[in-house]
Amino acid sequence: MWRWRRAFWNFFMEFKFRHAKPMVIPAPMIQIRPIVPVPLASQFPRIPITGVMVADHIPGDEAQLPARLFCRLQLALDRVFSPMQVGLVPIDADPEVALALAYPASHRRSFPAPTRPTGFDPVPDLGRLAVDGPYSCYVERSAAGVYKWDVSALEGFEIHPGLRSPAAVVEFALEAGSRSLRATRIDSELGSCTPGDHDWELAQRLALCGVTTHLSLVRHFNWLHLMSGGPLSFTTRNCLLATHPLRRLLQPHVYATHSSNHMVTLDQMAPGGDFENIFSFTHAGVCDLFQQSCADSDLRRFNPNFDVRLRGVDASELDLPAHENFRAIFDVIRAHVERYLRLYYDSGEAIAADEQLAAWLESLEAYIPHGVAELVGAPFTISGASELLATLVYFTTVEHEVLGSGVWNYQLWPDVQPPRVYASGQRIPLDVYARLVNANFTLNVRRTPLMSDFSSLALDVRGAQAFRTFHEDLTRLQAAMDGAPTTGWRIEPRMLKANINA
Numbered sequence: 202m203w204r205w206r207r208a209f210w211n212f213f214m215e216f217k218f219r220h221a222k223p224m225v226i227p228a229p230m231i232q233i234r235p236i237v238p239v240p241l242a243s244q245f246p247r248i249p250i251t252g253v254m255v256a257d258h259i260p261g262d263e264a265q266l267p268a269r270l271f272c273r274l275q276l277a278l279d280r281v282f283s284p285m286q287v288g289l290v291p292i293d294a295d296p297e298v299a300l301a302l303a304y305p306a307s308h309r310r311s312f313p314a315p316t317r318p319t320g321f322d323p324v325p326d327l328g329r330l331a332v333d334g335p336y337s338c339y340v341e342r343s344a345a346g347v348y349k350w351d352v353s354a355l356e357g358f359e360i361h362p363g364l365r366s367p368a369a370v371v372e373f374a375l376e377a378g379s380r381s382l383r384a385t386r387i388d389s390e391l392g393s394c395t396p397g398d399h400d401w402e403l404a405q406r407l408a409l410c411g412v413t414t415h416l417s418l419v420r421h422f423n424w425l426h427l428m429s430g431g432p433l434s435f436t437t438r439n440c441l442l443a444t445h446p447l448r449r450l451l452q453p454h455v456y457a458t459h460s461s462n463h464m465v466t467l468d469q470m471a472p473g474g475d476f477e478n479i480f481s482f483t484h485a486g487v488c489d490l491f492q493q494s495c496a497d498s499d500l501r502r503f504n505p506n507f508d509v510r511l512r513g514v515d516a517s518e519l520d521l522p523a524h525e526n527f528r529a530i531f532d533v534i535r536a537h538v539e540r541y542l543r544l545y546y547d548s549g550e551a552i553a554a555d556e557q558l559a560a561w562l563e564s565l566e567a568y569i570p571h572g573v574a575e576l577v578g579a580p581f582t583i584s585g586a587s588e589l590l591a592t593l594v595y596f597t598t599v600e601h602e603v604l605g606s607g608v609w610n611y612q613l614w615p616d617v618q619p620p621r622v623y624a625s626g627q628r629i630p631l632d633v634y635a636r637l638v639n640a641n642f643t644l645n646v647r648r649t650p651l652m653s654d655f656s657s658l659a660l661d662v663r664g665a666q667a668f669r670t671f672h673e674d675l676t677r678l679q680a681a682m683d684g685a686p687t688t689g690w691r692i693e694p695r696m697l698k699a700n701i702n703a
């Protein structure tokens with residue numbers, strides 16, 4: 202039966218992947234019916250989360266009816282022929298053999314198989330992973346020369362029987378005479394482990410399980426999609442008229458957020474969804490984790506400069522290759538939004554006098570718990586407004602790429618980084634791995650590239666030119682990256698999508 206099940210779901214995901222077409226983003230339309238933010242549980246009665254506010258309806262211009270019908274079909278098939286099967290054997294001990302079974306040739310023709318990232322072999326190098334790659338957003342300074350990854354916030358939520366808690370804290374020390382980190386201690390339900398201890402290898406797997414769980418569930422889906430993406434979209438639609446210059450600036454980055462968030466919430470969070478079948482938590486555990494962590498959502502985490510300051514990371518004593526990569530792209534985005542703003546406003550006072558903008562800012566502050574006011578600063582200046590706008594464009598493009606497609610080469614190697622850890626020591630079963638692989642496969646569907654010509658969305662000739670200049674700047678940055686040696690993991694402009702939506 203498993204062979205049939207696997208073949209069916211591989212075919213289904215392959216079909217979904219091949220038929221996903223990048224959206225053509227239309228100019229904004231007049232908003233006739235305002236979006237009312239309501240608790241998530243009121244729209245999804247089987248997902249009892251009240252701390253997240255979502256749209257009360259999907260706006261007509263982003264209905265995406267075929268995609269939503271396909272989503273409903275997938276949910277129905279989930280119930281009658283689930284991709285999960287109780288009692289399956291674990292995946293092969295050889296990760297390449299396990300991957301070959303779960304990611305067949307038909308998938309590879311659509312999207313190349315993942316490769317092992319730097320920092321995984323010959324043994325996991327947590328110090329490298331702390332500054333290079335998608336998990337680089339977790340390292341924080343705790344004392345002079347001492348850093349840590351802390352995902353102890355994953356403690357206390359219901360997990361499946363037989364699993365270990367993914368909560369962990371990794372302590373790092375600066376390597377003597379170098380600008381790199383070395384993991385020196387891991388605290389988890391195994392106790393306190395140091396290198397050389399019997400449980401050190403297992404503790405490292407548990408720490409990587411914790412960090413990837415937090416990244417996928419909390420940072421990606423809860424904080425980025427639900428706590429930031431949704432409010433950005435309904436606030437922009439509600440407060441800025443279709444003819445407002447900032448409505449035009451943000452349109453590529455907010456269009457279709459509500460329809461997409463709606464579909465992905467069902468796929469991943471409804472009972473029987475991806476999250477509870479891949480990671481450690483039960484459905485109740487996932488819902489409690491989201492409810493608990495939503496108040497910690499902070500927009501500054503999605504601004505690379507504010508983020509390193511919040512984490513106390515000190516670039517004078519530590520090499521930060523991922524941060525340097527993010528900052529190079531952020532600088533281009535920041536220049537774009539400031540250039541655009543200066544076309545329509547000549548001072549901070551002019552921005553402050555814009556009643557639509559004031560309402561937009563007030564709504565953003567009301568629905569994103571932290572960070573909006575700090576990003577803007579006071580008094581209102583063009584520079585402060587640019588910092589906020591750049592953060593909004595950055596999180597819908599770069600940060601989302603890091604947290605979504607960016608884990609492709611990382612999350613599919615459970616020998617190093619399992620999505621769940623069994624207390625018995627067994628490897629994850631075939632169905633859990635197959636679901637993990639297919640969930641990540643669909644994160645890589647073709648979507649609207651950020652490097653598209655959005656000049657038709659502009660209000661006027663000057664705005665159109667600003668969109669073209671942005672495209673030229675991204676092209677220049679891409680050429681510079683093409684000419685520089687690749688030293689490991691890197692996000693490049695050509696990889697980026699215009700928004701968070703499938």
Ligand SMILES: [Fe+2]
Binds near residue numbers: 421426601605
């Ligand atoms: Fe996403």
